[in-house]
Amino acid sequence: MNNQPQSQSQQSRRHRRPASSTSSASKPQPQPPRRGPGSKIRIVPLGGLGEIGKNMMVVEYDDDIIIIDCGLMFPEEDMPGIDLVIPDISYLQERKDRILGIVITHGHEDHIGALPYILPQLNVPIYCAPLPQGLIQVKLKESHVHNAKIHAVKPGERIDLGPFNIEFISMCHSIPDSAGLVIRTPVGTIVHSGDFKLDYTPVDCRPTDLGRLGQIGAEGVLLLMADSTHVELPGYTPSEKVVGETISTIMGAAKGRVLVTTFASLVSRIQQVMDAAVLYNRKVFIAGRGMNDIVKMALKMGYLRAPDGLIGELSEMHRLPPNRIAMVTTGSQGEPTSALVRIANREHREVQIKHGDTVIISASPIPGNESVVSKTIDSLFKQGAMVYYDRIAKVHVHGHASQEELKLLQSLIRPQYFVPVHGEYRHLKLHAQLAEGMGVDPENIFILEDGDILELSSNGGRVTGRVPSSNVYVDGVSVGDINGVVLRNRKMLSQDGIVVAIITLDAATGQMAVRPDIVSRGFVDPEAGRALLDESKDIVSRMFAEEKQRISDSAVINTRVRDVLSKFYYDRTRRRPMVLPVLVTV
Incomplete structure (x- = not known):
């Protein structure tokens, strides 16, 4: 890595404003980049490989750096007292004057949740689609992070950041405005799939742009980095439409109140609840501050549609009969301070479970959260509610590609090199085997772990070293003050x-x-x-x-x-x- 002082022209190039985003249809397509004799690209994952969550990928060329995603991970059972886990950015802090920006693929917590903690340390611009922009603004406001530079880029548009030409490709996921990234560099084209699936009947998001992906593949792709989260599952991922039909059926049969819990950022799922409420003449009430803020933002931006009078205040709920009430709450992962968990623990000031209530948990537990979710379900049953969750009803489908969808992506992109991302080690290994079965040279497949440095050049690809990539723990207002020794002591205290x-x-x-x-x-x-x-x-x-x-x-x-x-x-x-x-x- 060149650590020589930068020339004035280099500095001005690095910090200039990006080129205005332009649709791929109206702007001439860039020619395949020429590789210089010493050109090389560096891929450095700081999170998301060998684990679920905490996604952060660094792409370097010469003295320029872009970051893909900035997510958090929920704590595992052996992390007592820890609220969140975020990536270690010590490698980036030493090079923050070389970072051109953070590019976000979509608005889920495991891709944007670390921004309130990391952005103040790096102070770089963010580039993302409009809905992630709104979600990030809500999150930064909650954390009192001000003056962030967030640029909206719609799927189908491109931006220039130094030597990187980045095209946003529409990818269907469980949240609108999800994007894959086509990153053109002087060494070659990199495709990052983001989280995706192939849903031909999406609720509120555009389908994956297979035509454009095929065009990109025909131009020649140096490297594909693709989502591995559900590579274990054969066939195709079910459509989001199935969930809407199930929620509507359950709500139609319910005699009392219906409470639906899901991720606050899962806007399309909230829309399905609203649609069912309209159909069965129920009024919708939102429980949970984070959910309230996101619903208001999504309504304002047009990502949620609700007729006048559909959404009411919780304080008004007691005026309606039970069969006229539908609620949307946070707490699908058993978070201790979430609305559903406080309701289940009889600690919510305005909502108590009544005999005849119906609760729909429209999410699957993140690994590590199974026990707390199970306890919440048990408590709801004990209080007289009928609870529907993913094991007994189609109240949730995941947003990730299964094996046949991953094969289709490989056949469209036809990359020279392949790196599986977003998954625990077994997911990465199985995805690598799938890519090999689709014709990728096994010598060109790299199963990386957080901190590995992959260099690609005209001479081939190889892992050249490692950078710091340990977990950074968030405990209350403390960030990074908790280390492995403290966690071991906490574990010892909790056990003996x-x-x-x-x-x-x-x-x-x-x-x-x-x-x-x-x-x-x-x-x-x-x-x-x-x-x-x-x-x-x-x-x-x-x-x-x-x-x-x-x-x-x-x-x-x-x-x-x-x-x-x-x-x-x-x-x-x-x-x-x-x-x-x-x-x-x-």
Whole structure:
């Protein structure tokens, strides 16, 4: 990587405004780029490979960088207390003067959710379709991030960022305005599919532009990066239309209130609920601040359509009979502060479950969230609701391509190189095998992990090294202050509890002034375990009594006490509580 000072012309080229976006139909098609003898492109994933979520891909040419997506990941079960996980951008922070912009494929959390945390550190423009622009603006406003430069680019239009000519291609997903990216570089053309499926009866989004993808493939494609999330599934992904029909059928048969929970950003699903409510003369009420903000934005931008008077305020809901009420809520992933979970826990101020209510959970649990979603469903059933979820009814279909759709994309693009993206390692491996079966040279398929550096040039492709790519944890208002040591300590506390040994030492002799005091939390019951704790006090007392000379170093004392108690507790209980010595000198 060239780290020499930039010339004035380089700097002005890097920071100039992008060329105005123009539709591909009205602008002459760019000629296939010429490769210089030393030209190479670098692909550096910082998130989304080997995991579900946290999508972020870096594309570099010479001294110029673009970023594709900036997403978050929900915490896994072994991350106690963590709210969100975002990519490690230390590699980008060292090069932020070279970043031309962040290009967003669509508006789901795993592609835009990290922007409020990362954008203030990089301060670069964002390029995305109009709906993601609106969703990002709502998200940044909630996080008090101001003065962001967000440029709307409609599918079918192109922008120029330094040496990159980027064309947005319409791709059908479970949210409108999803886009694939065609990135023309001096080395060759890169196609990034974004999240996509082939839905020939989409609810509120344009179908995947197969014709344009075929044209791009005919021009010649250096590299394809394609969505691997549902590569395990054979055949084709069902149409979103199926969900609308199921919701409408359930709502039509329901005698009481109908509550539908889904992702706040799943605008097309919210439209299906509104359409069913109109059909069965129900009024729609929105529960959840984030859901409210997004619905208002989508109505204003025209992505949601609702007749006058359809949407009401929650405070008015008690005036209507149950069979006239439909609700849309957040909480499909069992988030503790979401509307549905507060309702299920009887903590919501305005909504309580009544016998005869119908609840539709129109989403599938993200890996790691299964147990909390199951607990929410159980609680709703116990309170008298009838709950429909993806295992018993077609109330959700995923937005990702299955095997036959992925094969079709390969046949249209016919790339020289292939990198599977967006998935856990098994998904990437299976997608690589699928690509090989479609004729891609196995030597040209790269299964990358977060942090790998892939270089492509006229001399071929190879992984040349790694960059930092660890998880960054968001815990309340703290970002990046929590590391693996803290998580291990939290896990230990949650499993075996803590024992605090308070040791009072005589300043003159260095010996214990009084018998130690030992307090436990989460380890043994204070009454039932009293004998065990008393015995451990005796062990610490004997340790000091057996010392031949005074121990003056507090660090040595702490270590000795921790070691002797840890061994004793494990021998007696086969558990390892966290032992915390506290020294007091008198």
